[in-house]
Amino acid sequence: MSNHSATTVSTAAATDQAASSPVNQPGRVSASEPLFGGGGLLGTIYILTFVLVALLVVIPLVALVYGSLRSAAPGMPGEWTLANWAALASPGIVGTFATTIGIGIASSLISAMIGTALAIIVHRTDFRGGSTVTALVSLSFFLPSFILAMAWIIIGSPGGLINGVLEDVLGLEGWKVDAYTVTGIIFVMALHQIPFVFLIMCGPIIGMDASYEEAARASGASPYAVLRRITLPLLSYSLTSSLVLSFILSIEQFAIPALMGIPGHVPVLATQLYLLVRFPPPDYGLAASIGLTLSALTGVALWLQRRIARNNRLTVTTGKAGRLVSIPLGRWRWAANALCWGYLALALIFPIVILAYVSVIKYFNANPIEAAYTLRNYVFLYESGATLHSFWNTLIVSGLGALTGVVLASFISYFTLRQRPPAYHALDFTANLPFGVPGVVLGLGLLWAYAYIPLPIYGTLVILVIAFITRFLSYATETIGGRLVQIDKSLEEAAWTAGATRIQGIRRVLVPLALPSLRGAYFLLFMAFFREIASAVLLYTASSNVLSTSIWSFFEQANWGLASSLSLTSMVAVLAFMYLLMRLARVRPMRRYMTDPNADNAVKQ
Amino acid sequence: MGISVTRLVKIYGSTTIVHGISFSVADGEFVTLLGPSGCGKTTTLRCIAGLERTNGGVIEIDGKVVSDAEHDIFVASHERNLGMVFQSYAIWPHMSVAANVAFPLEVRGIRDTREAVAWALDVVGLAALAQRQPSELSGGQQQRVALARAIVGRPKVLLFDEPLSNLDARLRDRTRAEISRIQKELSIPAVYVTHDQAEALSMSDRVIVMDLGRIIEEGKPRDLYRRPASRFTADFIGAANFLSLVYREQAWFAPDGSAVRLANPEPGVAGETRVAVLRSEIMEIRARDKAIGQDNHNALHGTVKGLQYMGPHIEYSIDISGVPLNALSNEEFEVGAAVLVTFRPQDIHLLPRSETPQSPSP
Numbered sequence: 001m002s003n004h005s006a007t008t009v010s011t012a013a014a015t016d017q018a019a020s021s022p023v024n025q026p027g028r029v030s031a032s033e034p035l036f037g038g039g040g041l042l043g044t045i046y047i048l049t050f051v052l053v054a055l056l057v058v059i060p061l062v063a064l065v066y067g068s069l070r071s072a073a074p075g076m077p078g079e080w081t082l083a084n085w086a087a088l089a090s091p092g093i094v095g096t097f098a099t100t101i102g103i104g105i106a107s108s109l110i111s112a113m114i115g116t117a118l119a120i121i122v123h124r125t126d127f128r129g130g131s132t133v134t135a136l137v138s139l140s141f142f143l144p145s146f147i148l149a150m151a152w153i154i155i156g157s158p159g160g161l162i163n164g165v166l167e168d169v170l171g172l173e174g175w176k177v178d179a180y181t182v183t184g185i186i187f188v189m190a191l192h193q194i195p196f197v198f199l200i201m202c203g204p205i206i207g208m209d210a211s212y213e214e215a216a217r218a219s220g221a222s223p224y225a226v227l228r229r230i231t232l233p234l235l236s237y238s239l240t241s242s243l244v245l246s247f248i249l250s251i252e253q254f255a256i257p258a259l260m261g262i263p264g265h266v267p268v269l270a271t272q273l274y275l276l277v278r279f280p281p282p283d284y285g286l287a288a289s290i291g292l293t294l295s296a297l298t299g300v301a302l303w304l305q306r307r308i309a310r311n312n313r314l315t316v317t318t319g320k321a322g323r324l325v326s327i328p329l330g331r332w333r334w335a336a337n338a339l340c341w342g343y344l345a346l347a348l349i350f351p352i353v354i355l356a357y358v359s360v361i362k363y364f365n366a367n368p369i370e371a372a373y374t375l376r377n378y379v380f381l382y383e384s385g386a387t388l389h390s391f392w393n394t395l396i397v398s399g400l401g402a403l404t405g406v407v408l409a410s411f412i413s414y415f416t417l418r419q420r421p422p423a424y425h426a427l428d429f430t431a432n433l434p435f436g437v438p439g440v441v442l443g444l445g446l447l448w449a450y451a452y453i454p455l456p457i458y459g460t461l462v463i464l465v466i467a468f469i470t471r472f473l474s475y476a477t478e479t480i481g482g483r484l485v486q487i488d489k490s491l492e493e494a495a496w497t498a499g500a501t502r503i504q505g506i507r508r509v510l511v512p513l514a515l516p517s518l519r520g521a522y523f524l525l526f527m528a529f530f531r532e533i534a535s536a537v538l539l540y541t542a543s544s545n546v547l548s549t550s551i552w553s554f555f556e557q558a559n560w561g562l563a564s565s566l567s568l569t570s571m572v573a574v575l576a577f578m579y580l581l582m583r584l585a586r587v588r589p590m591r592r593y594m595t596d597p598n599a600d601n602a603v604k605q
Numbered sequence: 606m607g608i609s610v611t612r613l614v615k616i617y618g619s620t621t622i623v624h625g626i627s628f629s630v631a632d633g634e635f636v637t638l639l640g641p642s643g644c645g646k647t648t649t650l651r652c653i654a655g656l657e658r659t660n661g662g663v664i665e666i667d668g669k670v671v672s673d674a675e676h677d678i679f680v681a682s683h684e685r686n687l688g689m690v691f692q693s694y695a696i697w698p699h700m701s702v703a704a705n706v707a708f709p710l711e712v713r714g715i716r717d718t719r720e721a722v723a724w725a726l727d728v729v730g731l732a733a734l735a736q737r738q739p740s741e742l743s744g745g746q747q748q749r750v751a752l753a754r755a756i757v758g759r760p761k762v763l764l765f766d767e768p769l770s771n772l773d774a775r776l777r778d779r780t781r782a783e784i785s786r787i788q789k790e791l792s793i794p795a796v797y798v799t800h801d802q803a804e805a806l807s808m809s810d811r812v813i814v815m816d817l818g819r820i821i822e823e824g825k826p827r828d829l830y831r832r833p834a835s836r837f838t839a840d841f842i843g844a845a846n847f848l849s850l851v852y853r854e855q856a857w858f859a860p861d862g863s864a865v866r867l868a869n870p871e872p873g874v875a876g877e878t879r880v881a882v883l884r885s886e887i888m889e890i891r892a893r894d895k896a897i898g899q900d901n902h903n904a905l906h907g908t909v910k911g912l913q914y915m916g917p918h919i920e921y922s923i924d925i926s927g928v929p930l931n932a933l934s935n936e937e938f939e940v941g942a943a944v945l946v947t948f949r950p951q952d953i954h955l956l957p958r959s960e961t962p963q964s965p966s967p
């Protein structure tokens with residue numbers, strides 16, 4: 001796991017880089033640089049890339065706008081109307097709006113605080129076991145939100161574990177816990193987003209120029225004073241930026257508010273949209289206008305975040321790592337331990353133990369001593385053709401879909417960061433646009449679009465792949481682009497002047513040097529596709545079930561046992577598969593290059 | 606055949622960076638583009654390498670037009686048959702030394718690269734390190750790998766963009782000699798870009814002095830140093846003093862009224878003022894009381910105003926009747942000492958009339 005944590009950091013810090021990458025490009029950028037010296041091939045690829053990206057992104061968005069202005073369901077005869085937009089002003093929806101933002105602010109504040117605290121403890125203090133904590137936090141980064149929510153529903157719902165223990169085991173009648181509340185949602189969302197903040201903050205915390213702190217120490221500041229007066233202020237931009245990103249993630253979060261908020265009647269915009277489409281009488285038009293509003297909200301937040309990231313002139317990272325002095329924890333060691341291990345217990349260990357427990361009992365019982373154990377859930381999964389089918393579907397969607405996504409993202413990064421042909425800005429913008437579009441909203445857009453487009457892909461794996469690639473394309477372009485900007489332009493130019501064509505230069509120099517990031521992007525897309533539910537929930541059918549949607553339907557049918565056992569099985573299977581893949585892909589000569597830090601520095605000449 | 610650049614123009618956005626410069630480099634000739642930072646040296650070199658498209662003018666390599674904006678001719682870098690050494694070396698970190706050097710051959714479809722690679726590594730003295738990874742090399746060794754990679758394909762031209770600027774002073778001196786030797790051996794034209802005058806003077810057959818995207822002057826290193834045609838060149842190459850000489854009674858006179866004798870006398874118009882270049886390092890300083898009874902040609906009377914101890918010599922600033930003069934010497938003088946600064950007739954050089962700022966009233 002720790003092998004890949006660097007990748008996750010770079011992607012988690014996705015938008016930070018996005019803002020700065022065009023400016024930081026080393027080497028020379030020339031507006032009139034020879035275009036397509038590799039013959040017509042690169043030109044053709046550019047046009048194809050552009051068209052594909054435009055289709056992927058523009059179709060669902062246009063469909064949404066269209067849908068929000070129609071009075072009938074997709075594909076039905078209807079007329080133009082503004083009623084869907086007017087309906088946004090109804091008290092119910094205004095209230096939902098407020099709940100969404102309230103939950104977003106609360107959960108992002110909590111996760112920013114705890115995530116940063118964890119990162120500082122692990123990287124800047126004499127905390128023992130930092131690498132274990134980092135590895136486990138990275139692992140919890142990949143724990144799908146709907147699985148985390150499921151676990152906490154099993155733990156904290158009115159008929160769940162805690163209440164069972166309180167009532168049956170301890171006999172306390174008056175005490176009740178309810179996860180189906182705003183508090184419950186905020187709690188689980190914060191747990192889910194802490195690893196994200198942690199991974200983003202690790203970069204600036206590790207990469208900070210030691211001389212600032214040394215100067216403070218030389219002026220007589222105690223380690224704690226250095227932290228408070230120098231380190232934290234220097235991190236303030238990164239902190240704000242990760243706070244806003246985390247806010248975006250929580251307002252577009254679907255699975256947690258759907259699983260916990262729908263039973264508890266706590267609507268947020270994403271789930272309101274889902275309910276409008278899924279439950280009769282459906283109101284597709286209103287759903288579309290809600291979707292666009294939600295996208296506008298995330299869009300504004302994203303714009304804000306980019307501005308913050310771009311203005312970040314404080315953290316001067318020099319890569320002079322290892323000279324930062326650790327802060328002694330002293331008598332606060334217990335608190336640091338409590339925070340780190342407490343978090344991991346709540347976000348990773350406890351949920352997985354609960355899922356494992358629920359997957360092997362016949363009927364839910366809060367007392368493990370009295371419970372009746374069985375393997376029937378696993379036997380059922382093993383024997384049911386439908387489960388096997390969804391395994392295969394996931395393999396296709398995640399395996400091949402992620403591959404397609406990485407290829408497309410490599411082209412986009414190459415053109416927007418290296419080649420810079422005409423209109424490359426537009427390509428960059430289009431490819432990044434879906435980052436601000438919540439998953440359900442994207443699903444709804446595709447639902448509208450493919451009711452009109454005469455392509456028989458609705459309800460197939462193809463539409464899932466389209467949705468996932470569109471949604472996560474920017475993750476891959478950020479990972480690959482983050483690497484490309486580090487590869488000095490002169491390395492490629494040296495190949496050209498040595499007699500290599502553009503294509504040869506790409507194949508022999510650029511691709512080998514960018515390979516770690518290609519691999520990282522593949523890993524990231526694979527995991528993202530595997531754990532994605534928001535954009536799939538409106539698009540899947542029985543025949544195009546993937547693992548995430550299968551787990552989802554089991555849970556919707558209140559079959560906790562099957563949902564738990566399939567969650568565990570699929571997580572183990574996916575991790576094993578990724579591990580194998582990464583082992584296979586690691587070719588011998590690259591290994592030494594990758595493990596040699598000097599070799600890596602040589603790239604950034 | 607060599608390289609020929611005719612009226613080269615390069616524009617970035619709305620700023621013209623290179624203003625129609627022309628020069629040529631003959632086979633086996635080593636030409637340096639010298640100039641202050643930002644004057645367009647790298648840009649010119651990159652135009653020759655085909656890394657930039659030109660906006661005007663013609664570039665020919667070996668008699669073949671490779672860039673001609675007006676006629677829309679542009680030969681891509683990889684078809685120009687170049688050897689280029691980058692300032693950052695640009696050694697590919699994922700390939701061994703041998704693989705780096707073999708690359709230019711491989712991409713041209715040559716299968717058996719062993720012999721040529723061995724030759725190139727031998728020329729730069731790195732034969733023993735062929736299997737090393739770039740990360741295991743020192744800066745100087747990386748620099749020589751870059752050189753080997755540039756010459757291995759027996760290119761038609763060699764291009765260097767400040768290849769020594771990342772090396773320490775001693776290594777720089779050694780590598781300087783090595784580059785000149787290799788270039789002479791291959792007898793191909795070389796264009797070398799630098800802003801370091803010592804590099805330019807020591808390596809080049811010819812130096813082209815540039816400023817603000819224009820060529821100021823070109824010539825042999827010795828001529829540029831001793832007989833620059835412009836104030837800019839004199840100032841940029843070496844430490845120059847500028848003295849205003851006045852012509853009267855068939856002779857030139859220094860500001861302190863002493864007569865100046867020139868190696869090849871150039872008559873002026875009576876009352877005319879011309880600027881002369883006097884190099885700091887070729888003057889002699891003597892205490893004035895010890896120099897009585899000397900020939901008073903080419904002897905300026907001055908007072909020591911300040912001094913800086915530099916190690917091998919002391920740099921004095923001397924006041925000659927209100928005109929400041931810098932001179933180097935290893936004699937010791939106190940501040941305030943009355944001195945006589947002497948120089949040989951061949952060491953003072955009159956700049957052309959056009960280089961004298963025209964004052965409104967003589």
Ligand SMILES: Nc1ncnc2c1ncn2[C@@H]1O[C@H](COP(=O)(O)OP(=O)(O)OP(=O)(O)O)[C@@H](O)[C@H]1O
Binds near residue numbers: 642
């Ligand atoms: N891609 C570009 N876009 C716009 N202007 C550029 C670009 N590249 C260079 N310039 C400008 O062109 C001018 C000449 O640059 P060039 O790199 O040729 O200078 P140089 O003589 O090599 O300087 P140095 O000694 O510092 O390397 C500079 O003013 C620079 O700012």
Ligand SMILES: [Mg+2]
Binds near residue numbers: 646647648
């Ligand atoms: Mg330069």
